[in-house]
Amino acid sequence: MRSFSKYFSDALASTPNVEPHKFLQIHGTGNKEHESSIIVELKLSSYVPFDVLPALLFSVRSLYSSCADSRYLLFLIIDSRDGTLDIFHACARALHNFASRLQGAIERILWVGVPCTISVDSIIANDLTLSRIQSIFCDARNVTEHIDVGCLSVNLGGIIEPEIAEQFFRMRLCLENLLRRTHFMAKLYMAMHEDLKRFDAPNGIANLTVQSIHERMDE
Incomplete structure (x- = not known):
């Protein structure tokens, strides 16, 4: 089984x-009630690539865990209003994949607007891993009874505009590209440093030429 990466770009490769940003929004850490939780909003639809969702959730958790000593847990808010039975099963498999590899990483799941014709309870009950996670069910109209509006997008009656998620992912991918380039340059510099240490310049470094380096490399 392939290991997860801390980079979003790897998850989306x-x-x-x-x-x-069309299905995943990261609202940061919660208020005092959920101060050790990373609030993540997921909108279920046929557009969601559930096969890469576990890797995305891992990247989210790694992003916050690397910035603080606290052991952050995920508080998932799942907008289920457009979910079908197949979509719920796909979502359950993705959450199982993530939670089984990082036990205890999901603190709770708030299922919002689950269609009355679909029994998500049964899907969860049949999965030992998911059944250990606290699940809360509510309608879209009373979601703010469970989470502050400052931790919700406008899609669920909150105050966070969806465009913020788009900006976040764009900035994060640019930052990851910069980190990769910086890491590559650092490795290249260290390799050159080690190579230069192998060369002896008895007459001083000022007399070390490209030709003399080539001659020593051929020895």
Whole structure:
């Protein structure tokens, strides 16, 4: 089983045309009631690439865990209003994949607007891993009874505009690209440093020429 990466770009590499901000929003850490939780809002639809969702959730958690000593847990808010039975099963498999590899990483799941014709309870009950996670069910009209509006997008009656998620992912991918380039340059510099240490310049470094380096490399 392939290991997860802390980079969003790695998680999205297999689905380059997917725009994560259309289904995933990261609202940061919660208020005092959920101060050790990372609030993540997921909108269920046929657009969601559930095969890469576990890797995306891992990247989210790694992003916050690397910035503080606290052991942050995920508080998932799942907008289920457009979910179908197949979508719920796909979502359950993705959450199982993530939660089984990082036990205890999901603190709770708030299922919002689950269609009355679909028994998500049964899907969860049949999965030992998911059944250990606290699940809360509510309608979209009373979601603010469970989470502050400052931790919700406008899609669920909150105050966070969806465009913020788009800006976040764009900035994060640019930052990851910069980190990769910086890491590559650092490795290149260290390799050159080690190579230069192998060369002896008895007459001083000022007399070390490219030709003399080539001659020593041929020895």
